[in-house]
Amino acid sequence: LMAANQYEGFRLGLGLQTNEQLVRWWQIGGYAAWGFKDAAFKFQVFQDFVFHQKSKTKLRLSYTQDIAEVGGTHFELDPPLRRNDMYRNFAVSLFDSIQDIRFLISGNPVPNLSLWASAANRWVNPTTNYRYTDMPDGSPAYTLSELTVGLRWGIGEKFMAFGQTRLSLGSKLPVVWLQVTRGVDVLNGDFSYTRMMAQVEERYNWKRIGTSRIMAMAGWIPEDAPLTLMFNGRGSYTDFSIVSRYAFETMLPMEFVGDRFVYGFFNHSFPRLYQYKRLSAPYITVFQNLGWSDMRRPDRHQGI
Numbered sequence: 001l002m003a004a005n006q007y008e009g010f011r012l013g014l015g016l017q018t019n020e021q022l023v024r025w026w027q028i029g030g031y032a033a034w035g036f037k038d039a040a041f042k043f044q045v046f047q048d049f050v051f052h053q054k055s056k057t058k059l060r061l062s063y064t065q066d067i068a069e070v071g072g073t074h075f076e077l078d079p080p081l082r083r084n085d086m087y088r089n090f091a092v093s094l095f096d097s098i099q100d101i102r103f104l105i106s107g108n109p110v111p112n113l114s115l116w117a118s119a120a121n122r123w124v125n126p127t128t129n130y131r132y133t134d135m136p137d138g139s140p141a142y143t144l145s146e147l148t149v150g151l152r153w154g155i156g157e158k159f160m161a162f163g164q165t166r167l168s169l170g171s172k173l174p175v176v177w178l179q180v181t182r183g184v185d186v187l188n189g190d191f192s193y194t195r196m197m198a199q200v201e202e203r204y205n206w207k208r209i210g211t212s213r214i215m216a217m218a219g220w221i222p223e224d225a226p227l228t229l230m231f232n233g234r235g236s237y238t239d240f241s242i243v244s245r246y247a248f249e250t251m252l253p254m255e256f257v258g259d260r261f262v263y264g265f266f267n268h269s270f271p272r273l274y275q276y277k278r279l280s281a282p283y284i285t286v287f288q289n290l291g292w293s294d295m296r297r298p299d300r301h302q303g304i
Helices: none
Strands: 002-005 009-017 026-035 040-052 057-069 095-110 113-126 142-154 159-162 165-168 175-184 193-205 211-220 260-269 285-294
Touching: 040 095
Parallel strands: none
Antiparallel strands: 002 009, 009 026, 026 040, 040 057, 057 095, 095 113, 113 142, 142 175, 159 165, 175 193, 193 211, 211 260, 260 285
16 A cells, blocks of 8 residues: 655555455456656556465466566565565665566465466666666667576465465474576567576574574576666665664665675564563664675676
8 A cells, every 4th residue: 555665755556356256266456556756657457367276376467567676686476474675665766667567377285385487578667877788779678588487485384374365374494485587588588697596584482582583595697687687785774774674774775786696684682671561562683684795797787
């Protein structure tokens, strides 16, 4: 319904979707949104074909006209009802305007394993003066044709049904993410590339001394590619800094960009100091974040 970032300012939206009580094997839906700062309308329409109810195996066909963060380190399927990047999104300022046609098939062959594969054709238009020097006609816009496979494995993770989605009850063991995208020069695709990402996160309860959360992630693009496919530094600093559990609070969102990276995030929350009725229950959290990144050919990225 509501969101905010440095590019759109305040974003107001609405999403609607049919459920299985109308047609059990087919759902249709979409969303519409308006950014008050960029004064632009965004929308998506989609339809899902459900092949197997128990494993949530479905095919989604979608068309999206929206914006996408430049150099984002996101996986195609987000965790159920979790948004680790919610506070960081307030600081993000650099986006591309995109039009995206996508075929996505996903499912859970076992409850704690999610698999997905997609084929997409994406038209990208930078919202800044950025130019990628490998474009033969010098145009700022380009087309990406992509094939993606990925998985999320919550080792020992359990879930509770929550309507058509699932609420994670957590796990004492790691959650592993892997995703590989291959860009191909067919269907007007301008580049050939491979984009690989991996992530491991774990939460451990030490009982009397609190809870530790650890996340490590890495990515690599062996070939040259436009900036939108690079990896930004997950910075969350603007004129102010909001605590974001898995981001660098002293780094601007696009202060560093690379074609390879390794990031590590650690934080530990100590037990509550005291609780005053139901009004206040403060606690202390300590953070330590480390990162390394590099870019092979920065000279190919102009205007930024």
